[in-house]
Amino acid sequence: SLTMNGGEIGLGTILLLSLLPVAGNLIGVALAEWKKPPDWLTGGALHAAAGIGTAVATVELIPRGQERIEIWMLAAAILAGGIVAIGLARLTRYAKAKLANKPVRATTWGAFAAVGIDLLSDGLMTGSGGAVSANLGLLLALSQVLGNLPGGFAVAAGFRSANVDRGERLRAMALYPFLPVIGALIGFLLLKDAGDMLIGVTLAVFGGLLLTATVEDIVPEADERGAPRRISSPSFAAGFALLLLMSAYLGG
Secondary structure, X not given: OOOOOOOOOXXXXXXXXXXXXXXXXXXXXXXXXXXXXXXXXXXXXXXXXXXXXXXXXXXXXXXXXXXXXXXXXXXXXXXXXXXXXXXXXXXXXXXXXHHHOOOXXXXXXXXXXXXXXXXXXXXXXXXXXXXXXXXHHHHHHHHHHHHHHHHHHHHHHHHHHOOOOHHHHHHHHOOOOHHHHHHHHHHHHHHOOOOHHXXXXXXXXXXXXXXXXXXXXXXXXXXXXXXXXXXXXXXXXXXXXXXXXXXXXXXX
């Protein structure tokens, strides 16, 4: 069952919503198969994604957590989220390093693994948010679409430059949709019918994770593209404002 005024949401709907982050990857894949976008456009899109991620944490996740738990617990959970972000970054580096020991197409498969880990965590966040509120699940899923576009592009472009057969690279990409669905299933089942304390702590941990990942990962990657300040700054603000408007008009 699903009521889009912030009420309950069914597991089936959450699993469908968890496929939205994959849409960003698929758009990136399609771009790589077609034509490379200019760096200023990719940099602007990444800055917009950083603005969206910051807004998700500060407008949705942390305030919802604050409604449910004491402020000291909220602060500790946000800090824990930052530590989880370090763990995810190390896991990603480990996957890349392990695959780098393989003789064939090391960096390509390393990037492939990194995007897969990201999709799994996207699904976990969407499923957990959907267990709290229908609209929170929808917002979290939508917010990840833009941020995942560069990852899909990078992996597909890497496959092409490594001369991986199109059939092989498309079969590899076909694994991606399963990862956020698995994450969403775990997140939804963990928080469905959970008490306020567990929900509040989880949302605050995700808020800290998202803030840390945005500042430490997305913004530096966006700056590497060399987008001029007249594009990057308005893009960041536009991403934040877009999520703010979505939050207000979706309600709940």
